[in-house]
Amino acid sequence: MSEKELLNVKDLVVDVEEKEILHGVNLTIRPGETHVLMGPNGTGKSTLGYTLLGNPRYTVKQGEIRFDGKNITAEPVNERAKAGIFLSFQNPLEVPGVTLSSFIRNAVEQKTGKRIRLWEFKKQLEAAMELLDMDKSYAERDLNVGFSGGEKKKAEILQLLMLKPKLAILDETDSGLDVDAVRTVSAGIREYQKNSEGSLLVITHSTKILESLPVDYTHVMVEGKIIKTGGAELVDEINESGFAGYEAEEHR
Amino acid sequence: MKEKSYVEDIDRSVYDFKDDEKDAYKLQAGLTPEIVEKLSKEKNDPVWMQNFRLQALQIYNEMPVPDWGPSIEGLDMANIVTYVRPNTNMKAKWSDVPEDIKNTFERLGIPQAERKSLAGVGAQYDSELVYHNVREEVAAQGVVYTDMESALKGEYADMVQKHFMKLVKPNDHKFAALHGAVWSGGSFVYVPKGVSVEIPLQSYFRLNAPGAGQFEHTLIIVDEGADLHFIEGCSAPKYNVANLHAGCVELFVGKNARLRYSTIENWSKNMYNLNTKRALVEEGGTIEWVSGSFGSHVSYLYPMSILKGKGAKMEFTGITFAGKGQNLDTGAKVVHSAPDTSSYINTKSISKDGGISTFRSCVVVAKNAKNAKSSVSCQSLMLDAISRSDTIPAMDIRTKDANVGHEAQIGSISDEAVFYLMSRGMSEEDARACIVSGFADNVSKELPLEYAVEMNNLIRLEMKGSIG
Numbered sequence: 001m002s003e004k005e006l007l008n009v010k011d012l013v014v015d016v017e018e019k020e021i022l023h024g025v026n027l028t029i030r031p032g033e034t035h036v037l038m039g040p041n042g043t044g045k046s047t048l049g050y051t052l053l054g055n056p057r058y059t060v061k062q063g064e065i066r067f068d069g070k071n072i073t074a075e076p077v078n079e080r081a082k083a084g085i086f087l088s089f090q091n092p093l094e095v096p097g098v099t100l101s102s103f104i105r106n107a108v109e110q111k112t113g114k115r116i117r118l119w120e121f122k123k124q125l126e127a128a129m130e131l132l133d134m135d136k137s138y139a140e141r142d143l144n145v146g147f148s149g150g151e152k153k154k155a156e157i158l159q160l161l162m163l164k165p166k167l168a169i170l171d172e173t174d175s176g177l178d179v180d181a182v183r184t185v186s187a188g189i190r191e192y193q194k195n196s197e198g199s200l201l202v203i204t205h206s207t208k209i210l211e212s213l214p215v216d217y218t219h220v221m222v223e224g225k226i227i228k229t230g231g232a233e234l235v236d237e238i239n240e241s242g243f244a245g246y247e248a249e250e251h252r
Numbered sequence: 253m254k255e256k257s258y259v260e261d262i263d264r265s266v267y268d269f270k271d272d273e274k275d276a277y278k279l280q281a282g283l284t285p286e287i288v289e290k291l292s293k294e295k296n297d298p299v300w301m302q303n304f305r306l307q308a309l310q311i312y313n314e315m316p317v318p319d320w321g322p323s324i325e326g327l328d329m330a331n332i333v334t335y336v337r338p339n340t341n342m343k344a345k346w347s348d349v350p351e352d353i354k355n356t357f358e359r360l361g362i363p364q365a366e367r368k369s370l371a372g373v374g375a376q377y378d379s380e381l382v383y384h385n386v387r388e389e390v391a392a393q394g395v396v397y398t399d400m401e402s403a404l405k406g407e408y409a410d411m412v413q414k415h416f417m418k419l420v421k422p423n424d425h426k427f428a429a430l431h432g433a434v435w436s437g438g439s440f441v442y443v444p445k446g447v448s449v450e451i452p453l454q455s456y457f458r459l460n461a462p463g464a465g466q467f468e469h470t471l472i473i474v475d476e477g478a479d480l481h482f483i484e485g486c487s488a489p490k491y492n493v494a495n496l497h498a499g500c501v502e503l504f505v506g507k508n509a510r511l512r513y514s515t516i517e518n519w520s521k522n523m524y525n526l527n528t529k530r531a532l533v534e535e536g537g538t539i540e541w542v543s544g545s546f547g548s549h550v551s552y553l554y555p556m557s558i559l560k561g562k563g564a565k566m567e568f569t570g571i572t573f574a575g576k577g578q579n580l581d582t583g584a585k586v587v588h589s590a591p592d593t594s595s596y597i598n599t600k601s602i603s604k605d606g607g608i609s610t611f612r613s614c615v616v617v618a619k620n621a622k623n624a625k626s627s628v629s630c631q632s633l634m635l636d637a638i639s640r641s642d643t644i645p646a647m648d649i650r651t652k653d654a655n656v657g658h659e660a661q662i663g664s665i666s667d668e669a670v671f672y673l674m675s676r677g678m679s680e681e682d683a684r685a686c687i688v689s690g691f692a693d694n695v696s697k698e699l700p701l702e703y704a705v706e707m708n709n710l711i712r713l714e715m716k717g718s719i720g
Contacts, residue, residue: 055671077674078683086675093672097690103676110677142693159676 006031006068006199007052007167013062014044014051021047023224024063029167034193034200034213036235039221040243045203046090048221049169052201053087054080068166082111084166088156088173094144100155101125101139104162111163128161131191133184149176157188164196173202174209186212207239222246285309288433295436298404300413308422308432315426322550322579322608327496327524390449395480396442397453400469403440412440415471419502419530419558427498427526431467435500438468443478445506452514454483468499472513476506476534483514495523497548503531505539507561512540514699516707519547521577526552535561535590542698543570545582546710554612556585559593559621570599571695571707574607574639575714583612583644588621588654597628600692603639604714614646617654624654632662633691635684685715 007029014022021044029035037045051058052065054077065073072080095103105121129136132154144152153173160168170189174182186209192198202209218234219226220243227246228234288309292302317324390397396408403412422432439455455470474480484501497519505511511531519525525548531539541555557566568584586595601609611630632641643660665687673683689696689711696704 053675057667057671076680077671078677078679081675081677089672089675093666093669095669095673095687095690097693097696098686106678107676142690163676 004031005029005066006033007201008066009048009052009063010066011063012048012051012060012065014047015059015061016047016057020061021058021224022051025221025224025226027219027226029199029201031166031199032193032197033216034202036210036215036218037201037203037221037226038205038207038218038235038238038243039246041205043221044224045205045221046171047224049087049171049201049203052080052169053077053085078110081107081165084111086160086163086165086168088153088160088168088170090172090175092144092152092156094142094146096142096145098143099140100143100158103143104159107159108162125158125162128158128188131161132158132188134158150178150181153177153181153185154188157185157192160192161188164192165198166196167199167201168192169201169203170209171203172205174204174206177208179208182208183212185209189213207235210235220246283309283312283430283434291434291436295401296405298409298413301404304417305433305435308417308429311422312426312429312433315423315429317426318552321552321581322610324524324526324550326549390451390453393447393449394444395447395449395453396440398440400435400438400440400471403471408440408442411442411473412471415473415502415504416469417500417502419504419532420500420528424528428500428528431469431498431500431528435467435469437466438470438499439472440470441472441474441480441482443474443480443509445475446477447475448479449481452481452483452512454485466495466497466499470499470501472502472511473504474506474509474511474537477508478506479510481512481514485516485518495520497523497525497527499527501527501529501555503529503539505531505533505537505564507534508536509534510538510540512542513555514542516544516699517547517551517553518710521547521549521575523548524550529553529555531555531557531566533557533559533561533564533566536563537561538565538567541566541568541570541584542695543568543582544695544699544707545570545572545580546707546714548580549578551580551582553581554583554585554614556587557595558587558589559595560589562590563592564590565593566595568595568597568599569695569698570597571692572599572601572609572611573711573714574601574603574609576605576607579608579610581610581612583610583614585614586616586626588615588617588624588626591620591622591624593621594625595627597626597630598694599630600695601630601632601641602635602688602691603632603641604635606638606640608640608642610642610644611660612644612646613658615648615656617647617649617651617656619650621651622653624651624656626654626656628658630660631691632660633688634662634664635688681715685712688715 005028009025009027012022012025013020025048039045047058051060054075060073064071067083067085072083104125105116108116125139126136129139134154138151144155147155173185177185190213193200215232215235218230218232220228285306288305292305417432420428422429441453443449472482503511503513517525533539539557543555545551545553555568559566566586570582570584572580572582574580584597588595595615597613599611601611603609609632613628615626615628617624617626628645630643634641641662645658647656649656665684669687670680670683673686674680678686689708692711696707699707
């Protein structure tokens with residue numbers, strides 16, 4: 001593991017519609033590392049994910065986000081995406097009029113700044129779809145339109161595999177998936193890490209998806225703050241006793 | 253809450269080119285019986301047509317200007333030159349068309365369209381048809397596709413006389429009367445019994461002379477069991493003088509026949525588009541309208557379908573895009589006057605930069621139209637807080653035994669959708685254009701490829717600089 005920092009979040013304070021949600025978050029992720037962000041519902045985990053990508057609804061009041069050696073706190077969303085940050089959405093939006101295939105192709109070309117040959121792209125896309133156990137017909141369907149919850153999540157991981165970002169933030173990717181789908185999606189994520197040596201920030205409040213992923217760091221977030229950081233063993237601990245202890249600690 | 257969007261005026265220079273005026277003949281402005289007579293004589297009208305024009309002129313002079321829609325105060329009829337004839341006769345070959353006129357069409361992509369193996373191209377330059385070509389195999393099927401002037405005198409003269417302005421009578425409204433008096437140019441199509449025209453026929457209209465009105469007449473008769481797709485595209489360069497378009501389209505759909513009529517109108521933004529379109533559908537017949545309204549300053553456009561025979565059907569798919577300084581009043585009307593008839597109206601409207609888009613629908617179900625079905629759906633997208641979108645549905649249902657539904661939805665571009673697209677590297681402008689194109693997608697899907705591309709280009713052009 002390299003000593004170089006890929007993501008460095010310093011003292012991040014974030015407002016959503018005038019209400020402070022994150023109260024000073026610090027987080028460092030180095031290339032190739034897998035971080036897990038856990039915590040009860042409504043604690044600010046997704047807010048952190050959206051803020052890292054630059055959703056304009058989330059206002060950074062204080063602190064700084066550095067990515068790949070650059071301060072990106074004020075960068076627009078698309079520039080962050082091109083720099084190599086990817087977010088797998090919890091609820092991917094439906095966009096009629098754009099097929100999944102042309103959407104991904106456009107995204108790849110935006111990122112690399114190069115045109116990609118159609119047959120080459122198709123080959124890669126089909127291989128990735130096979131890995132994710134996705135029917136090939138989805139490639140020519142409108143982006144997420146009429147997809148089931150599971151297919152939407154798979155389509156997100158498909159984009160992850162094709163875009164090969166430096167940092168992938170997975171926001172509750174396992175929620176609403178059955179056991180088989182979780183397994184397939186996990187396989188996709190492992191493939192991403194293997195081929196791209198990418199870093200992962202896995203946001204979850206369950207532990208289903210972590211069973212097959214090697215975890216380097218676990219962070220527990222409660223009420224807008226990371227209150228504990230540990231190794232993989234922290235996942236097991238939470239698995240057994242939940243967040244009750246942490247919440248009590250916070251209120252003490 | 254996002255602030256009001258600032259949206260730039262778009263660059264229409266692509267469409268706003270014009271040629272020097274070289275008209276062989278131009279009538280003086282204003283409208284009197286003398287002018288109409290002169291026009292009729294110039295056109296070598298049959299006697300009945302000459303009388304028809306004068307009667308229509310009288311109705312025109314007696315009728316009031318409509319007072320229920322967008323203002324047409326900027327329109328001064330005394331200053332409209334009603335008839336402009338370009339200095340060329342009809343040409344059968346593209347190479348024979350004069351260079352400056354050809355350039356105009358080149359820029360509008362007409363010859364390319366033909367190269368792409370379309371059935372026929374009739375392009376109307378000002379008031380006369382200058383280029384007209386029907387592919388041989390279509391003509392061999394017995395399909396007649398010609399300009400209205402020739403149709404009046406040719407083999408089908410009786411058929412024309414029997415149908416001309418019988419569906420849209422001059423006393424329908426003031427501008428129908430005006431049309432009856434000064435109409436010029438347009439297309440006549442006859443598809444014989446049982447003939448199915450495989451590739452679409454298309455025409456392209458545009459106005460060139462400043463202050464000139466365009467009053468083309470389209471008459472299409474699709475006989476029993478026949479099938480046709482007709483495409484009409486319109487564009488006009490921009491002038492300071494108010495321009496008027498008062499065309500008329502009459503469609504006769506025979507028993508078990510099908511006609512699809514597609515239009516993309518992209519008049520320049522000083523145009524008053526007061527167009528009247530109507531279809532009469534016999535038993536088991538189908539009329540399908542695809543209608544895109546992008547240009548013009550003011551539009552009044554409500555294609556009407558009369559479902560006369562048992563089981564007749566209509567489908568209407570429309571899109572309206574109103575930008576700065578535009579007031580587009582569009583919609584559809586349908587009259588169910590037989591049992592088992594059905595109508596399906598699906599429209600989208602987009603308004604931007606202070607543009608006003610109004611959707612009017614009118615569904616009439618007569619007493620005898622048992623088991624009629626009608627569904628009306630209108631979705632509006634407002635791109636900023638200064639634009640406006642209204643829906644005005646009217647229904648007159650005279651039987652209990654009918655199934656009628658109406659649905660309207662007004663929304664704006666979701667910030668979350670923009671964020672999602674940008675999160676994959678798309679710029680904000682592209683993300684918004686992508687969402688608007690997606691909104692219009694069900695209309696683009698109804699269009700032939702090159703028109704769908706043109707419509708998407710128009711949307712991109714309109715969306716340029718529109719960052720919220």
